[in-house]
Amino acid sequence: MMLKGKTLLDIRCMSKNFGVTIALDNVSFSVSYGEIRGLIGENGSGKSTIASIIAGIQPATTGEAFLRGEPWKPTTQLEAIAGGVGMIVQETGTIEDISVAENIFLGRYEPFKRGPVINRSKMNAEAQKVLDLIGVNFRASQPTHTLDMQQRKLLELAKVMYHKPDLLIIDETSTALAQDGRAILYRMMHQQVEKGKSVLLISHDLEEMMEHCDTLTILRDGHVIDNIPKEKYEPGDIKSKLVGREMQGSYYRTDHDGCSNDAALVADCITTIEDILCLSFRLYKGEILGIGGLSDCGMHTLGRALYGIDEVVDGEVRLPGKGNKVINNTMKAKSNGMGYVSKDRDTESLELNASIYANISSTGYQENRGIGPFISAKKELGYVMEQIENLLIKCVGPHQPTRFLSGGNKQKVVFGKWVAANSDILILDCPTRGVDIGVKASMYQLIYKMKQEGKSIIMISEELPELIGMSDRLLIMKDGKISGEFLRKDGFNEHELINYMI
Amino acid sequence: MPEKTEGRSVPALRLNERYEIIRANRFVNALFPLVMFLLIIVIFAPLTGGQFLSRNAIISILNQALIVGTVATGVAFIYTTGNLDISVGPIMAFAAIIGATVYNNTLSVPLMVASCIVVAVLLMLFNCTLSAIFNIKTITAAIVMTRIYGAINSKILGASTLRVDYTICRELDNGGFRYAAFFAFFIISFLVYHKTKIGRADRIIGGNRSNAVQTGLSPNRFLYASFLMAGIGVGLAAVFTITRSGTINQDTGTGMGTDVMLATVLGGMSIFGGAKSNSYSGIIGALTVTALNKGLLMVGVSTTVIQGIRGVIFILLVFLNSNSGREKILPSRQQF
Numbered sequence: 004m005m006l007k008g009k010t011l012l013d014i015r016c017m018s019k020n021f022g023v024t025i026a027l028d029n030v031s032f033s034v035s036y037g038e039i040r041g042l043i044g045e046n047g048s049g050k051s052t053i054a055s056i057i058a059g060i061q062p063a064t065t066g067e068a069f070l071r072g073e074p075w076k077p078t079t080q081l082e083a084i085a086g087g088v089g090m091i092v093q094e095t096g097t098i099e100d101i102s103v104a105e106n107i108f109l110g111r112y113e114p115f116k117r118g119p120v121i122n123r124s125k126m127n128a129e130a131q132k133v134l135d136l137i138g139v140n141f142r143a144s145q146p147t148h149t150l151d152m153q154q155r156k157l158l159e160l161a162k163v164m165y166h167k168p169d170l171l172i173i174d175e176t177s178t179a180l181a182q183d184g185r186a187i188l189y190r191m192m193h194q195q196v197e198k199g200k201s202v203l204l205i206s207h208d209l210e211e212m213m214e215h216c217d218t219l220t221i222l223r224d225g226h227v228i229d230n231i232p233k234e235k236y237e238p239g240d241i242k243s244k245l246v247g248r249e250m251q252g253s254y255y256r257t258d259h260d261g262c263s264n265d266a267a268l269v270a271d272c273i274t275t276i277e278d279i280l281c282l283s284f285r286l287y288k289g290e291i292l293g294i295g296g297l298s299d300c301g302m303h304t305l306g307r308a309l310y311g312i313d314e315v316v317d318g319e320v321r322l323p324g325k326g327n328k329v330i331n332n333t334m335k336a337k338s339n340g341m342g343y344v345s346k347d348r349d350t351e352s353l354e355l356n357a358s359i360y361a362n363i364s365s366t367g368y369q370e371n372r373g374i375g376p377f378i379s380a381k382k383e384l385g386y387v388m389e390q391i392e393n394l395l396i397k398c399v400g401p402h403q404p405t406r407f408l409s410g411g412n413k414q415k416v417v418f419g420k421w422v423a424a425n426s427d428i429l430i431l432d433c434p435t436r437g438v439d440i441g442v443k444a445s446m447y448q449l450i451y452k453m454k455q456e457g458k459s460i461i462m463i464s465e466e467l468p469e470l471i472g473m474s475d476r477l478l479i480m481k482d483g484k485i486s487g488e489f490l491r492k493d494g495f496n497e498h499e500l501i502n503y504m505i
Numbered sequence: 506m507p508e509k510t511e512g513r514s515v516p517a518l519r520l521n522e523r524y525e526i527i528r529a530n531r532f533v534n535a536l537f538p539l540v541m542f543l544l545i546i547v548i549f550a551p552l553t554g555g556q557f558l559s560r561n562a563i564i565s566i567l568n569q570a571l572i573v574g575t576v577a578t579g580v581a582f583i584y585t586t587g588n589l590d591i592s593v594g595p596i597m598a599f600a601a602i603i604g605a606t607v608y609n610n611t612l613s614v615p616l617m618v619a620s621c622i623v624v625a626v627l628l629m630l631f632n633c634t635l636s637a638i639f640n641i642k643t644i645t646a647a648i649v650m651t652r653i654y655g656a657i658n659s660k661i662l663g664a665s666t667l668r669v670d671y672t673i674c675r676e677l678d679n680g681g682f683r684y685a686a687f688f689a690f691f692i693i694s695f696l697v698y699h700k701t702k703i704g705r706a707d708r709i710i711g712g713n714r715s716n717a718v719q720t721g722l723s724p725n726r727f728l729y730a731s732f733l734m735a736g737i738g739v740g741l742a743a744v745f746t747i748t749r750s751g752t753i754n755q756d757t758g759t760g761m762g763t764d765v766m767l768a769t770v771l772g773g774m775s776i777f778g779g780a781k782s783n784s785y786s787g788i789i790g791a792l793t794v795t796a797l798n799k800g801l802l803m804v805g806v807s808t809t810v811i812q813g814i815r816g817v818i819f820i821l822l823v824f825l826n827s828n829s830g831r832e833k834i835l836p837s838r839q840q841f
Contacts, residue, residue, distance in 0.1 A: 312719065337721020351719055354712035357780035365709050365720050368702035377700045404780075420720065 007037035011201050012057065012075070012088075012170055017066030018225075019052050026052040028225040030066070034170065039192060039202040041216030043209070045245055045411070045439040048222040050205045054172050057203070058090035059083030070170070081110060089163035090172035097147050097155045097162075104130035104143040107162045133165045138187055151299055152346065153184045160191060171195050172203045177211055178436045181297040181465045182504065189215060207439050208466075209238060221245060242440060254444035255472025256451050259492050262290035262475050265324070267428055267459040270309060272318035278304035279483045281318065286428065286459050288324070291450060293474030294463045296504050301483035303346055306432045306463045310343040311336045324427070337366070342421030346432040346463075348410075352417045355406035359398055362405055362416050363387045366424035390419030395445065411442030418449060429453065432463045447473060471495040479503040538773045538789040545793055549800030557800055568749055570795040571687055572742045577765045577772070577787025578694050579738020582731035584769060585704070586724070587711035587778035588643035590632060590732075591762030593739050595654035598758035600625040600743035602661055605669045605753055614673065617747070622740030628654070629736035630729065637725040651762065662755055671751040683745050690741055691788070694734060698784035703730045711778025760812075767815055768794045770822040 012034040019027040027049045034040045042050045056063045059077030068075040070086065077083035080090070097106050104123070107130045108115070115126040123144075130143035139157045141150055150158060156179045163171060171192070177185050192202045192215060206212055212219060213236050221228040221244045228244050268286040273279060278301035286292050294302045307313040309320050311332040320330045322339055330336045336343070345351035353362055364371065367386045373379030387401050394415045398408060405416055414434070421429055431450070435443045450460055450473060464470050470477055479487040479500055487503035489495055549557040556562060576593050583590050604621035608614070628650075635646040677683070698704030706727045710717040714724055746757060765787065769776055772790025774783060794815070801811045 310719070333718050333721050334723050343719055345719060350713070351715045354709050354716050354780060357708065357712050361705070361708065361780060365705070365717075365722070368705055376702070377696070378702065378705070 007035070007199055009036050010034070010069075011036045011038075011071060012203075013069040013072075014053065014057070015067045015069070017053065017056065017063045017068065019049075019056065019061075019064045025225050027056075027063070027066075030222070030225070030227050032220050032227055032230060034201050034203060036169075036201055037196050037199045038218065039196055039204055039216045041212040041219040042203060042205045042222060043207070043212055043219055043241070043245065044222035044228075045409075045441055048439075049225040050222055051174055052225075053222075054090060054174050054203065054205055055092075057083070057170070058088055058172055060090070060092075084163070084166045084168065087166075087169035088172065089166055089168035089170070090174060091156070091159045091163055091176050092174055096159055097150075099148040101147060102127075102143070103134070103141060103145050103147055103150070103158055106147055106158055107133065107143070107165055109162070130161075130165075133161045137161050137164060137191060151303075153180050153299065156180055157184060157187060160188065164191060168200070170201050170203060172205070174205045175207065175437050177206055177208060178433075178466075181299075182467075182501065183297055185211075207437065207443075209241060209440065210468075213238070213241075245440065254440070254447055255469070256447070260455075260475075261492070262454070262459075263288035263457070267322065267324055268309065268461075269321050269323060270305075270318070271321065273308055273315045273320060274317040275304055275308050275313050276316055279308060282484060283318075284478060284485065286461060288459055289454055289457045290475045291454050291460045291462060291473055293470035293477040294461060294480060295465070295467060295470045295477060295500065296480035296486075300480040300504070302463045302480045303432055304483075305480070306343070306346075306430050306461065309461065310341060310430050312343070322428075337424075340425075340427035341430070342366075342424060342426035342428070343430045344414075344417050344421065344432060344434055346436060348414060348417060348436070352420075353405055353413060355413075356404060358402045359391065359396065359405055359408070359416055360384075360387050360401040363390050363401075363419045363423055366420045370424075386423050387419075390416075390423050394419050394422070394449070411438035414438050414442065414446070418446065422449070422453075426458070428459045428461075430461045430463070433465060434462065435464075435466070435469060443469075467497055467500060471497065471500075535773070538771060538786065538793065541771055542789060542793045542796065545796045545800060549796070549803065553800065553803045557803060562799060562803070566792065566795050566799050569798075570791040571683060572745050572749070573761070573764050573768050573795060574788045574791035575687055575690060575738050575742045575745065576735075576761060577738075577768045577791050578691055578784060579735040579741075580765050581694075581769065581774070581782065581784050581787055582698065582704070582707055582734040583643070583728075584774070584776050585698075585707040585711045585778045585782040586728055586731055587714070588636070588728065588731075589766075589776065590629070590643055590647040590735065591766070592632060592647040592651040592654060593735070593765060594758035594761030595651055595658055596625055596628045596758075597739050597743045597746065597761060598658050598753065599628065599654055600740050601746045601753045601757060602658065602667060604743055605667050605747050608669055608673070608747070612670075612673075614677065618744050621743040621747070622737055625740030625743055626733060626736030629732045629739060633729055633732035637728050647762075658757075659755060662753070664755070666752050666754040669747055669751045674748040674751045677748045683748060686741055686744070690738065691785075694738070695784050697734065703727060703734075704784065707731055708778070708780055708782055711782060712780050763815065763819070764791075764794055764798075767819050767822075770819060776823065 010033045014033065015031050017027055017030045030049065030053060042054065044050050055061050057068060059080050059082050070088065077086060104127045108126060112121050115122045127143040134143055137157065137160060139154065141154050156176055177188055180188060195202050204212065204216055217233050219231045219241065221241065223245065231241065265288045266285045267288045270282060270284050272281045272283050274281055282305065294305065296302050304313055308315050311330050315331065321327045322330065325339045328335065328339055330339065330341065349355060364383050364387050367383065368378060371378050371383040371386055373382060391398065391401060396415045396419065397412050405413060408416065435446055453460060462470065462473060475491050477489045477495060478485050481504060489500065576597065580590065580593060600621045603624045604617045607620040608617035632646050632650055635641045636643045706722045709720065709722060710724050710727055717724060747753065766776055768787050768790035771793045772786030772788065774786035775781055798811060801814065
């Protein structure tokens with residue numbers, strides 16, 4: 004506690020370029036002992052880049068960093084964690100095929116070795132201690148592939164916290180967590196600070212940042228725009244500094260327009276191998292149906308089952324508007340006008356090495372046919388360019404590899420695929436996860452525009468504000484079942500919704 | 506994003522960043538196979554006292570390259586989906602045995618051609634079924650089937666050589682049959698690969714199967730289409746094998762699987778499939794690999810050592826061609 008207020012980390016004139024792209028340009032800021040520092044900025048502003056440099060994932064091109072007054076230049080994450088800096092990365096950083104304990108001690112099995120043999124019971128016991136400290140609901144001996152996304156994020160937290168880092172870096176993690184997971188994360192952050200240690204938090208959730216951070220460092224296009232202490236937080240001011248222009252206070256829809264009484268999709272007592280038990284509901288034409296709950300409530304599985312990815316072992320998903328066609332695989336779903344945006348965008352919804360053109364055009368091979376089986380280059384280019392232009396995808400051109408886009412622009416490409424395909428029913432699983440407020444606003448506008456065009460949207464989300472802001476009707480799930488149903492016209496009460504979740 | 510550099514100083518590039526930029530340059534990718542081919546010529550022309558550039562040597566290289574290139578063009582469809590099949594050698598040999606036998610019994614060239622293609626297509630589709638229906642990895646199925654088809658070929662041929670009347674071979678050759686058939690197949694493959702949904706979907710499947718499934722593409726359906734195209738290529742190569750020498754023996758097709766893989770990587774394509782795949786890399790690669798084989802033989806290197814040299818080149822190229830893996834290990838790198 005003696006050190007509170009003194010500088011722990013000092014970043015001086017740091018730059019980083021990737022080829023001709025400058026990710027960081029002369030960035031300087033410092034983090035004190037006992038401080039939660041927030042790094043906030045639009046997609047592509049350089050937040051994750053600077054965090055990864057501090058955590059030893061990649062080197063800076065120029066500039067210096069000092070930790071506890073000493074030069075800080077870790078070359079690996081292992082070196083960084085040994086030196087007192089641990090980071091939870093934005094994308095999942097766990098290995099599926101090994102146990103939770105093995106993930107926690109990955110690359111550091113020496114203390115548990117007896118000759119060439121690893122003493123697994125000792126390792127599991129040690130791992131369980133840190134899991135108990137965090138308060139998670141899975142065991143150290145459990146195989147990692149049995150964990151859901153939230154549990155894996157918490158496993159990453161445990162992996163870092165085991166080393167009791169002086170600086171804990173949390174990169175866009177809370178968006179992958181539901182309410183209960185976030186509560187754990189926030190508790191760990193504040194415990195860290197109570198011990199006189201520090202946290203560097205990266206998030207797009209402004210409310211979360213304002214609530215938990217002592218100071219906000221705003222980044223835009225690789226520059227530090229401002230450092231704002233908590234007493235000077237003003238949402239409008241922060242938003243305008245983030246995007247470089249004035250932002251309106253709210254970006255959700257404000258209407259109470261209803262929808263058609265014609266069902267677009269019927270889930271009839273569907274049961275999946277895991278998570279869902281005899282669940283029924285109807286989705287109407289022109290409806291935005293929100294589905295919320297805690298992360299393990301089954302809502303993500305529901306989205307996958309509706310689109311035919313996860314097997315429905317009993318009951319059926321059918322489309323009344325298509326002669327009651329039963330959807331039991333993704334080919335049928337797509338050919339009957341359905342689209343799906345996965346929560347796990349990079350690994351399931353995109354081919355990252357392929358161009359924007361190849362990704363968007365992948366839903367239109369049939370529609371863009373010219374003579375016989377041959378694809379018309381002109382039609383296809385129009386199909387792609389319309390989405391790039393309408394969705395304002397920030398890119399060098401249609402042939403730019405998708406992996407070079409920021410998270411928000413990648414998400415726009417995924418949206419573009421399905422908008423171009425003119426999908427009548429769109430299932431969106433956490434569509435705004437990891438995207439900045441500017442992109443969020445354009446996503447919400449697009450979703451609303453699709454509703455007005457008579458299309459039906461299922462929006463699965465762990466963020467209650469966006470469900471409340473966008474849904475015509477809201478289904479709350481708990482333990483694989485619908486625990487509550489609420490209508491926009493009656494008004495949504497956040498506390499009531501949470502009561503149905505837990 | 507170049508617009509971000511305006512008005513700013515650009516920090517100096519590191520060596521590995523320079524390498525990544527050079528590797529990502531499409532002109533470098535386009536030139537690489539040609540440079541490799543020219544390198545072979547520059548090395549072996551003086552070492553063989555100019556014999557490497559003699560008419561006979563060039564024709565020999567072209568004839569063999571035509572066979573390897575035909576198979577590689579067809580097999581490119583399979584590689585693109587992220588699958589491998591190395592059983593093309595014994596399948597080609599088996600198709601050639603059937604084709605030669607049909608010809609010897611009917612004296613009909615069309616029947617010989619048709620039987621070679623039908624047999625090769627059926628066997629390739631059988632391999633595909635093992636993967637698509639029985640969920641055996643294509644490479645595992647191919648390793649097993651290579652042994653089985655090889656054993657069948659040995660049983661049929663024994664130590665003897667199956668011969669076809671050489672006059673028909675010469676007539677077909679003089680009429681330019683091989684080149685005409687090859688170009689027809691190449692153009693059809695190019696169109697199917699680059700202008701229809703088969704090639705496009707193959708690349709999406711090879712790059713990210715989960716994404717392909719969620720996009721409504723059926724990996725199995727396109728895998729069958731890919732094996733069909735490969736089967737046609739292997740069948741045609743069997744015809745070329747018959748007409749080239751008029752003989753089929755136990756050595757026919759030996760090493761074809763690795764030759765095709767090597768030709769593909771020498772041609773600048775990744776055998777891991779995905780976005781950067783194409784239908785034409787195998788052609789220039791086939792020229793390079795056959796020129797390499799020929800050159801090494803002409804300077805007196807034993808066939809065993811040649812196998813070793815090809816292996817080293819293959820591993821080196823696959824390493825250079827593969828992703829470093831850093832992006833997967835370092836997800837935050839994608840966020841800049």
